[in-house]
Amino acid sequence: MNPFKKGSTQYKDFETMSDCEWHCTKCELLSGQAKTWQVWRQEKGIQLDQDEEGHWYKKMFCKHCGTNTIHRKLKTTEIIETGLKARTSIPPQIAKRAKELYGCVDEYSVRVEPANQLEIDHRVPQVRWTSNEEDNSNLSDEQIIEKFMLLSRANNLLKSRICEECVKTGKRGKGYKVIEFWYEGGEAYSETLGCVGCFWHNPTKWRDELNKKMKQVK
Template identity: 30%
Template sequence: MSDLNKNIKINEANPIHEHSKASEVYIASVFNYEDAQVVWDGWLPIEYRRTGVSVDYNDKPALYTYMNKVYDQMNPGHLDKWNKDQDEFWSDRNARVTEEIFEALRDGEWKCVNHDLPSNPNFARRIQDLKEFGYTIATDTKRYCSHCGKNTTHLMMLHIPRVELAGNGYETWSPALRKRIINVLGGVDVYENVSSRNVLPDHKFSEIRWDDNTKSENPDKMTDEEIRSKFQLLTNQRNQQKREVCRNCYQTGQRGTIFGIDYFYKGDAHWDESIPKKGKDAEKGCEGCPWYDIQEWRRRLNEKNNR
């Protein structure tokens, strides 16, 4: 069994904290770097899908190995290189607004979103951009702020290596493929079942259930059948709604409905516990949910009603 570094302490009284909306889980930790006379007191993610972190708190060998690794990564002796790497990363990015928020978080301290960070009308999107750039950011939605005089949401950036997009479980596609996906699927918003100019490609299999081995390539030469199997078209509003439904299902095991219609063409309202929660095999548990394949769900429901 791996031993936990003697300079790492876990807040045993209140170790686990969750950011339920993002399905992130953290462990309250203290890292003591005696030689540098530095103490880091923060939240270390143990469930953080954007960078592929998924560590069971009860699996002590895996937990201690992970914490020891991050302790080494966050050694103050590496900070100069970390800062240099970030300067190089942002030097060829055209994302000034997001960069301003990064700079405010750069020192690694807890920051109140109300007054420590730049004001932005789409602040949540900017934080999501930072996470998709591979940064690890802890979120505490109920931390007391002396300036505000109440509990507010605070963010903390961890000084660990940024995870490149290719390794974080997300998929990308070229503008040409995006256009082709929309054309192959007829530009039809499957939720409203009407043609729309405002639709976006949506993965049927929700990203919240992906793991490191789930991601696949989306070449421009994907066949029409591959496109129909993998994607559907939704407006951004419905895409966000689906994300929330899938997040709730992942956390509670309660599958979603559309218009409150309690119909599933496979399974029922509860996630099948015999199916893994994450990974390629988890997609089997999504089948039959209306949000997974809205067009197929509608077809099956009509077929059932017309019998």
């Protein structure tokens, strides 16, 4: 059963993909944002297939447009219960304030990026939430910094993959350039600590704490 509103872009994409074959995102599918497919998996319970390397897409030659493009595929049309807690929208004014507070710096790469290339990402991933998200309309600057970080689309997807792997394996992601350091706890995920201490929860705090350790060694 198609879970989307009839006539919508995502409804049409689900109908196209219901044959469970690979489909070109350039000439066959209408949804243009990579975030759409993440929402399909994590929030809608739609089961997408993976390529040989574990990506939720496959780069292959498209016989329709004649180029190598990213393709998407349903593993099955069966929709599963995700168990994820609901998130609320981030109002434009909050997104604007977050970018101003951080100076449009991508917290992973520590590079200033164009504002329209940055996404407001939750420090604690949705897959780790234990309750539904509260309204984001009236957050203080401190609450914005505690709750959100800025990431480019590519780095946001990278964080999502690593957090999903942590949920599956119970092993927290390594730091920038695969550095094995957690400023609180260790590699094993702890319900008590949660995400605190992991690079992917707070790259800025992680770097500060690593620098302190390095100075102590000197």
